[in-house]
Amino acid sequence: MADPIIFYFDFTSPYSYLASEKIDALAASHGRTVDWRPILLGGVFQALGTVSLVKQPGMADYSVKDFARSARFLGLPYAHPASFPVLTVASSRAYYWLLDQPGEASCALARRFAHAVFRAYFADGCDIAATAVVLDLAQKLGADGTALDAGIRAPAVKERLRAETDAAVAQGVFGAPWIVVDGEAFWGADRLPQIERWLADGAF
Amino acid sequence: MADPIIFYFDFTSPYSYLASEKIDALAASHGRTVDWRPILLGGVFQALGTVSLVKQPGMADYSVKDFARSARFLGLPYAHPASFPVLTVASSRAYYWLLDQPGEASCALARRFAHAVFRAYFADGCDIAATAVVLDLAQKLGADGTALDAGIRAPAVKERLRAETDAAVAQGVFGAPWIVVDGEAFWGADRLPQIERWLADGAF
Numbered sequence: 383m384a385d386p387i388i389f390y391f392d393f394t395s396p397y398s399y400l401a402s403e404k405i406d407a408l409a410a411s412h413g414r415t416v417d418w419r420p421i422l423l424g425g426v427f428q429a430l431g432t433v434s435l436v437k438q439p440g441m442a443d444y445s446v447k448d449f450a451r452s453a454r455f456l457g458l459p460y461a462h463p464a465s466f467p468v469l470t471v472a473s474s475r476a477y478y479w480l481l482d483q484p485g486e487a488s489c490a491l492a493r494r495f496a497h498a499v500f501r502a503y504f505a506d507g508c509d510i511a512a513t514a515v516v517l518d519l520a521q522k523l524g525a526d527g528t529a530l531d532a533g534i535r536a537p538a539v540k541e542r543l544r545a546e547t548d549a550a551v552a553q554g555v556f557g558a559p560w561i562v563v564d565g566e567a568f569w570g571a572d573r574l575p576q577i578e579r580w581l582a583d584g585a586f
Numbered sequence: 587m588a589d590p591i592i593f594y595f596d597f598t599s600p601y602s603y604l605a606s607e608k609i610d611a612l613a614a615s616h617g618r619t620v621d622w623r624p625i626l627l628g629g630v631f632q633a634l635g636t637v638s639l640v641k642q643p644g645m646a647d648y649s650v651k652d653f654a655r656s657a658r659f660l661g662l663p664y665a666h667p668a669s670f671p672v673l674t675v676a677s678s679r680a681y682y683w684l685l686d687q688p689g690e691a692s693c694a695l696a697r698r699f700a701h702a703v704f705r706a707y708f709a710d711g712c713d714i715a716a717t718a719v720v721l722d723l724a725q726k727l728g729a730d731g732t733a734l735d736a737g738i739r740a741p742a743v744k745e746r747l748r749a750e751t752d753a754a755v756a757q758g759v760f761g762a763p764w765i766v767v768d769g770e771a772f773w774g775a776d777r778l779p780q781i782e783r784w785l786a787d788g789a790f
Contacts, residue, residue: 432642438634440760443758444771452780556644556648570776572774572777575779576655576656586655
């Protein structure tokens with residue numbers, strides 16, 4: 383079995399949302415699985431001394447148009463969030479807490495939760511920065527809300543998210559989505575066609 | 587006849603080179619022509635107070651890999667230039683001088699010259715910042731080198747390039763390639779598939 387594809391993302395990144403809706407099916411069609419890893423882009427930018435592309439002068443208006451147009455191009459719903467970007471600390475910690483629960487079902491639940499967070503934010507207008515919203519999304523999927531609420535504030539979970547973000551920076555991540563296939567890094571949802579060819583034909 | 591597609595580019599922009607090899611055929615397959623307009627990205631960045639993406643911390647190494655991989659993906663030759671980026675004042679002025687010569691052949695000659703400059707820089711390792719190289723490329727296509735040499739230094743030609751760059755900034759250009767189809771702006775060679783759908787099906 384080939385190694386999993388690694389999918390770094392931030393829940394407030396529109397292009398990460400677009401990739402999140404496509405990456406699993408793309409991987410599966412080539413016999414691959416995907417290892418989803420939320421990170422804090424704010425931490426990445428702070429480490430590198432950069433700012434989000436969408437905050438660069440001149441780029442904001444174009445970017446908002448391109449988010450929506452790219453979603454339509456891919457056949458995905460998109461409603462630009464009223465508050466953008468937002469803090470994704472609670473949602474990202476919740477993801478890792480769900481993932482790290484014992485039992486075989488934890489990975490699938492964490493995956494469904496990640497999809498729910500992305501869709502809540504980019505299609506349904508929910509404020510995913512709010513812990514209450516994050517807990518509600520997880521509970522609707524069957525998670526234990528009380529335990530998750532405590533988990534989000536647990537030092538080990540905080541450290542897990544920090545470590546994932548640091549590890550991403552250490553291996554060269556400077557934006558999201560950041561998708562690694564057999565050591566080859568691809569930045570951006572618009573690299574999905576290149577990933578598809580890489581999976582189909584190998585390195586090109 | 588529908589309006590021409592407007593193609594803003596800088597001769598030192600790798601993704602502009604990739605787009606330059608595809609845009610005319612793409613347009614022609616939908617009954618369109620393309621209006622090629624070199625601009626000085628340095629002037630754009632200066633006007634906006636930005637820097638080239640490839641100079642952002644962390645992005646340089648990835649970008650160089652992505653230039654070459656994207657070229658392979660599109661079936662185009664690519665050899666990352668030893669000196670990158672370079673000043674494209676001479677090549678851009680030469681383009682407008684050739685374009686603005688009287689006669690019906692001037693547009694086609696300017697187009698062939700633009701292709702020659704891009705290929706000389708990104709495939710053949712030529713230093714297109716050098717006026718002598720620019721003149722040589724034009725002369726090989728049949729241009730009058732002596733007249734072109736004077737043209738590159740003519741105030742009206744300098745002003746033409748400055749005005750094109752200023753006009754680009756005024757309409758929102760912040761990078762290249764920047765392709766406008768019926769008022770809809772697309773940034774980047776990776777938006778060619780979206781442009782193709784726009785041309786085929788209209789606004790989406």
